[in-house]
Amino acid sequence: MYTSLFDIFSIGIGPSSSHTMGPMRAAAAFTADLKKQGKLGQVHSVQVSLYGSLALTGEGHGTPGAVVYGLLGLDTETLDLSIDHIGKVQAEGRLLLGGEHGIGFCMEQDIALEYDITLPEHANGMRLRAWDATHTLLHEEYFFSIGGGAIRRRTEMGNAPVAAPKVPYDFGSCDQLMAICHEEEKSIAQIVMTNESSLRFRELVRKRMHTICNIMSAAIDRGVATPGVLPGSLKLTRRAPIIYKRLEQLFHSNETDALTIIDWINLWAFAVAEENAAGGRVVTAPTMGSAGIMPAVLRYYERYGAKSSPYSLDQGREIFLLTASAICSLYRNNASISGAEVGCQGEVGVACSMAAGGLAAAMGGTLKQIENAAEIAMEHNLGLTCDPICGLVQVPCIERNAIGAVKAVNATRLALRGDGSHYVSLDSVIATMDETGRNLHAGYRETALAGLAKNALTC
Numbered sequence: 001m002y003t004s005l006f007d008i009f010s011i012g013i014g015p016s017s018s019h020t021m022g023p024m025r026a027a028a029a030f031t032a033d034l035k036k037q038g039k040l041g042q043v044h045s046v047q048v049s050l051y052g053s054l055a056l057t058g059e060g061h062g063t064p065g066a067v068v069y070g071l072l073g074l075d076t077e078t079l080d081l082s083i084d085h086i087g088k089v090q091a092e093g094r095l096l097l098g099g100e101h102g103i104g105f106c107m108e109q110d111i112a113l114e115y116d117i118t119l120p121e122h123a124n125g126m127r128l129r130a131w132d133a134t135h136t137l138l139h140e141e142y143f144f145s146i147g148g149g150a151i152r153r154r155t156e157m158g159n160a161p162v163a164a165p166k167v168p169y170d171f172g173s174c175d176q177l178m179a180i181c182h183e184e185e186k187s188i189a190q191i192v193m194t195n196e197s198s199l200r201f202r203e204l205v206r207k208r209m210h211t212i213c214n215i216m217s218a219a220i221d222r223g224v225a226t227p228g229v230l231p232g233s234l235k236l237t238r239r240a241p242i243i244y245k246r247l248e249q250l251f252h253s254n255e256t257d258a259l260t261i262i263d264w265i266n267l268w269a270f271a272v273a274e275e276n277a278a279g280g281r282v283v284t285a286p287t288m289g290s291a292g293i294m295p296a297v298l299r300y301y302e303r304y305g306a307k308s309s310p311y312s313l314d315q316g317r318e319i320f321l322l323t324a325s326a327i328c329s330l331y332r333n334n335a336s337i338s339g340a341e342v343g344c345q346g347e348v349g350v351a352c353s354m355a356a357g358g359l360a361a362a363m364g365g366t367l368k369q370i371e372n373a374a375e376i377a378m379e380h381n382l383g384l385t386c387d388p389i390c391g392l393v394q395v396p397c398i399e400r401n402a403i404g405a406v407k408a409v410n411a412t413r414l415a416l417r418g419d420g421s422h423y424v425s426l427d428s429v430i431a432t433m434d435e436t437g438r439n440l441h442a443g444y445r446e447t448a449l450a451g452l453a454k455n456a457l458t459c
Helices: 017-036 063-071 085-092 174-184 188-199 202-225 240-252 260-277 293-303 313-334 348-362 367-379 397-416 426-439
Strands: 011-013 045-052 094-097 101-104 111-114 124-131 137-147 150-153 281-283
Touching (some): 017 150, 045 101, 063 085, 174 313, 174 367, 202 260, 240 260, 260 281, 260 293, 260 397, 293 313, 293 348, 293 397, 313 348, 348 367, 348 397, 348 426
Parallel strands (some): 045 111
Antiparallel strands (some): 045 124, 094 101, 137 150
16 A cells, blocks of 8 residues: 655654654544534533553653644644743643633643553554533544554554555555566656656645755754753753764864764764754654654765766655655555554664665665665664653664664665675565564563663663
């Protein structure tokens, strides 16, 4: 089943696509339901229950605040971060539901963290209920945040059919995608562009991709230029500005180091990951927790790789995003991109695989070399756990973005130095990642109950 590029690269606010963007979208959808049913004006109170991973790491991921944003009817892409919406709700004890109907609301009482309950459908579950003044239930809905900011209602989970876009080239596996490319004599990027152009005007597709690239780049620039301490109990100092200063000093000193390029890749990934951790605007790629990898590898391509690419800079950027999108579609439909379901291999691992395949394509790689780059990148992320300390998207998440970006570049270089021949297929790696993730102990799947979250320090 094809997943649109614009469902994969979604613009929003950090620190987590599953725990921030998803709950925000779910609360906004619930509010929209009330309005559509003509019940918004009857609402006297609303209560939200967060289950499983949303409860266990919700506070560190900003989930309660995200719920408030959604109940206010705010959008993840256009939310004005300069306005303290949450502070106002807390100070007044009231909330403007859907931006138009005032109700009493206390975050501590009306958002319940159900630590001991995990709903059977998914680790990231939530229930929203609305009552009138006589405490008659007006509306109830269960939502699940399935990764990358995407949400599903309870009726859409399990074996329930999920609406998929009708496109000229639908594919459910890498083998199917490769067969289509050979039959149509088109690249992966051309296949995806044809699909996207069937859903919206081609110029709108290009304009939107340009916007995505700009937001990725802007997140790097902000992260590099913003010193200080990240929010949360760890009081973690932002490292990107410090790394940048040292790199600038190295440049002006005329010292030589053959591995300086790696330092720059680390810097760019750190910058975006720290912006995400601070609740800034970034692009899911495919999640917020892994949002630094694609921008860092794209910046690497722009500064270094494009010099030996057969494409123009703009063409290379498009090919990079389009190809990475197709690779992510395979993971979304055959495994998961949710750390709560399959661990960090579903976030950093998938981002690494996407970036490697996208970079190989932008560098002029063959279909086999592109697949090889993507599978190498994931093969060496298998089993990566999601064990954030204090439930914050900071340690080890920020460093993992840097390591993932460097690993993506290395995977591409390995693939391009060969003829594309490889024993392990991308489809088999995706199946292995899914199997491995499902078999991980729950403590290693974004619950902050095991691994580094348990052994490194207490919060």
